[in-house]
Amino acid sequence: MSGFLRFIKNSIVSIAIAAVFFIIGNELYFFDTRPLVSPLAEKTQLIIRNDLYGDGYFSARRSGRRLHTGIDLAAAIGTPVRSVKSGWVAVCRNSRGSGNFIEVYHKKGMVTVYAHLDTIKVRLFQRVRQGEVIGTVGKTGNANYKNMQAHLHFEIIQDGRRQDPMAWLPGIKTQEKPLVINAERKQRIKAH
Numbered sequence: 001m002s003g004f005l006r007f008i009k010n011s012i013v014s015i016a017i018a019a020v021f022f023i024i025g026n027e028l029y030f031f032d033t034r035p036l037v038s039p040l041a042e043k044t045q046l047i048i049r050n051d052l053y054g055d056g057y058f059s060a061r062r063s064g065r066r067l068h069t070g071i072d073l074a075a076a077i078g079t080p081v082r083s084v085k086s087g088w089v090a091v092c093r094n095s096r097g098s099g100n101f102i103e104v105y106h107k108k109g110m111v112t113v114y115a116h117l118d119t120i121k122v123r124l125f126q127r128v129r130q131g132e133v134i135g136t137v138g139k140t141g142n143a144n145y146k147n148m149q150a151h152l153h154f155e156i157i158q159d160g161r162r163q164d165p166m167a168w169l170p171g172i173k174t175q176e177k178p179l180v181i182n183a184e185r186k187q188r189i190k191a192h
């Protein structure tokens, strides 16, 4: 074999080896250690919102016969929001209802949604790790009522169907003391 051919052969072998290590390294870097992690900071208790404007359960009633499509996790404005699994940022933008929101696509047909964010800390198509901070809790979109608690609106969509995230995230609590009287609340059930 001529020197030139040997050089080509060695180069191809080197590139192939480098590619294999790159792919393995990449997979390890984005490896999920748990099925899902909390969408809020690791040690934050997950609490379902319950305020003047209704409660934050999955399928809770909303105005115009709509049902709540996710859960509302009460948290202070600025609380870090994390991707529950590794994946790709498929949507990050602002809409009238959801405010600043992010959709992350995961493997095996799962999509997670994070809405009413104060800030978005990722770019479109960015790959994110499990637990990586992607934004912060806010009151944007239709969460922007004075007496509505700041919260993360969180959704899980599996194979195109919305799931109750409570079934996926253990240890979620309901707020112990309802903040308002039901009669007043009923008139205001709307929005997220």
Ligand SMILES: [Zn+2]
Pocket (backbone or CB within 6 Å): 056, 068, 070, 071, 072, 152, 153, 154, 191, 192
């Ligand atoms: Zn909501």
